[in-house]
Amino acid sequence: MRRRGPRRGRPRRARRRSPRRPRREAAVIVRPLQPADRARWDAYVRARPDSHFAQRTAWMDLVTDAYRLPARWWLAEEGGTVRGVLPLFEVPGRRLFSAPGGLLADDADTAAALLEPARARLRDARLEWIELRDQRTEWPGLATNREHVTLELALAADADAQWKAFDAKLRNQVRKGEKSGFTARWGHAHAGDFHRVLLENMRDLGTPIRGPAYYRRALELFGDDADVLVLDLAGAPAGAMFVVWHGDVAMDPWASSLRRHFARCPNHVLYWEAIRRAVARGARRFDFGRSQWGSGTFAFKASWGAVPVPLFYQYALGRAARVPTLADQKRSLDLAVRVWRRLPVAVAGALGERVKRLFPEAL
Template identity: 30%
Template sequence: MTVVVGIDDRRWCEFVEGHTDATLFHHPAWCRVLERAYGYRPFAVALERPDGRLTAGLPLMEVRGLRGRRWLSLPFTDACRPLSNGQDPALAEALDAERQRAGVRLVEIRGPITSPPGHPAARGLNHTLTLRSDPDDLLRTFSRSQVQRNISRAVREGVRVRRSQERADLLEVFYRLHLQTRRRHGVPIQPRTFFEQLWERLLAQDLGFVLVAEVDGRPAAAAVFLAWNGTLTYKFGASDPASWTRRPNHLLFWEAIRWGCEHRYATLDFGRTDFGNEGLRAFKQGWGTIETELVYATLGARAPALGDRRLTAALGAVIRRTPSWVCRLAGEALYRYAA
């Protein structure tokens, strides 16, 4: 039997918390962050046993825009695989039936559903690192030229990394570096409300933390990691180009790996890499990661186009050539429509 439940429904929470494949992106708290920051409506479609227990399911959010109503699992999320327990065909059919019943044109799933009526498509690469109980054993498996040498250089150059769960380290230190990074890349920054919700609903609840790398007492790089259910997930990173020669980012990741090993996490997820971004791909491969294709699936219409590249290029040029407040304003006004 198919049921549509709220993401705070007791049965859904118990199902997610008891599922070994669930990541923080299946957790109700992540949906609440997106809901409060962007106004999307969260819910879950699940399969239910006669005794009321859920056996498979997927969190979704309804997005309304120029392309009509769509269900996404989930917006601004690299991966959110269906928790199907081997019931892919039944879950796919249930999702499609609910889509049609609600009059929704498209369901986009940030994970694979290979059985009909799903339409799978590779949308990038994912890199994961299997953690060990002894981080020093893991260190010896990293690329000597790309990783081990750069970690040692960062230490010699006096880079210091601190782990923080302080609000100011997210909303001030990280945010400033992130704004510089987004402006340099010519893309809008997420609304400040998003980071406020990220702090309130995740980091303040011990579901993640900020790492800050400092050089001579000044922030050189910072990263946000989400942590739950055995998976440590790299979500955001930012750095000051003036400090790149001291390799602060390598030391940031090494400290995250050490923390994950010491706290018995099983996996570090390095997140999505777009096709063609060979520099980022090489960086992640240097840590001895396992590379897999990131496959998304759609129900209903085929996967939407990735957007007008000319418009994206024009917006990027404006952001790079104008003050930081333009990057902030563009994010406040437009970011929610990029889902």
């Protein structure tokens, strides 16, 4: 009999199953978030290692201010103790979508209880679906899309140990960038330069972004838990990153470098500077952010030694017939992406604010 070799392709992923329900003395109560609940909500999110900074109430303020969407944020509690949170926004007449991180709960029964008022809203308003985005837990009873992953790097106790943990090729690329003359600066005051770099790079990728006021507002809302890193070359911005400190993890929701400098390895200098700052602040993990399995960004992040962590997009369907996929999105936006890439940067900046309002789900 011929022995079969190992299967090739995508690595096997460990599924994080929803936790079992512990024995309870009191019933779980689900109700809308009230202003007096904000501190308790945020404390629950911060204490969870599987949470996302966008599940904090500062994100609710950012999105409702920028997009004028109703926030449907539900809190589950038992005997006065928070057991779960569900941060949703509604696109009227269309759909409900979650903040990145999706539904966070102690167990599957609490998750189901949190979904009950959302399902009622789905039926009553005849919406397309409820979308739970970027979840680390796959909850039962929901349609699931498994096309995304984030990558996390476990951080060493100091920068020297972290540097030695990288392989020789990566260290050489960082050194090459440093020898090219890149210099780094941190601070909220550099939000304008951050936006200029992000705007040009995302234009090259065919993606509109919000205006600079949106990112300044994010810095204001997250305060000391957020910062901006700008990389300069010959006195001009060449790379930039927005970093959020969330519990023991550093996360970068937005990062870009200008393509004309790619031969000098600006991304390697940018990420090494951010990782070094995260280590200095005592962070234990660096979250490189969402990618598609096997993509170019996946390979870049993995080259730092980061480990893939599956992200689950889950859906409760309303009037929609099926779960949306990346292929659907690419087909519908292909022409728009090709047109956007041809726009002058100034035009992309002027139009981006209006266009981005049509896609509130994206970061």
